[in-house]
Structure formats: structure tokens, C-alpha cells
Amino acid sequence: MVETDRGSLPFALIHGEALVACAAWALGEAGVTPIDLATSWEAVVQSGEPFVLHDPLCPMTPAGFIAACVEAAVAREAVVVGVRPVTDTVKTVEDGLVGRTLDRDDLLAVTSPIVLPPAVVAALDDQPAGDFATLTTALAARFPVTTLQAPPEGRRVADLDDVRLLEGLTAARR
Incomplete structure (x- = not known):
């Protein structure tokens, strides 16, 4: 669970529970083994x-989607990133002026999870964290990355x- 640089928002309530708790439950339901904050990156790498x-x-990400991402990362031997379509209008800025409109069909919004297959875990010096969009860009520079909507x-x-x-959105699905 990545809480770094997210302020207090992960502790806001949704359906009476903290966002971070909902996200943790989804991981558990997906069969993902949590690691303790004291677990070294070396131990994570050695786990294979x-x-x-x-x-x-992304507190309401379904456990089934997280499990599908893990399965895809292992099967494809690639980083798998959860994404959503971009629905906002996105413009470029050129010389301080609003420029052309980008085609939304060419854009994706990074959500959650990001799943690293064992070979990628072994190639990294330390546990990745931070902004998921920035992390995705950094991982894509070194490893194959695939997205799942x-x-x-x-x-x-x-x-x-x-x-x-x-x-x-999720009230009826609870």
C-alpha cells in the first residue's frame, strides 16, 4: 500500500471505512500477501x-481486477498498470498560450494497481513508490509495460x- 505523499486523504471515509482500509481489504481478497513496513527490499526480491x-x-478497486493484474504480470512477464480512460478535455500550452486539444483516445489515466513481475522486482535496487503516473513512466523506460483498463x-x-x-458510484455494489 503506497501512502507516501498522499496527505490525509487515504484516511477519509467511504461507506463508513477509511480509504486505506478498503484498499487493504481488496488486496487481501485478491490473494496478495501484505508486507510489513520493516520488510527489506532484499527479502521481497528473495521471495520470488x-x-x-x-x-x-483508488480504494474501491475490485479484488478481482487486482488479481487479474497479478495474473497478467506473471503470464506476460511485464509490469501491469491499471488505467482508466481520460474523459477531461486536455490542451497543450505553447509559449504560455493555450494550444491544441489532445485526442482523449490517445491518453490514459493511471490508477491502481501497478504489478511488478518477479524479474522486474529482482532488477530494482529498492522498493518503488510515489506518484503512480511518474512511476509508470520510469518503469516503462526500463521494462515492458502493459495496461489493463x-x-x-x-x-x-x-x-x-x-x-x-x-x-x-459504488453504493449499489456493496
């Missing part, structure tokens, strides 16, 4: 297991308004 990074800001409930939240929206 894939490594799952899950963002508590997360279901709508796997969306990322950025503030309490997003949490309320996600809560409404």
Missing part, C-alpha cells in the same frame, strides 16, 4: 513473488468531492 503497489486513493469503481480520488462521487 510479484510485487503489487496499490494506491489507497480498471472498472469505473477503480477510479482515483483527488479530494473529498471525488470520494463522495465514488461512494455514490
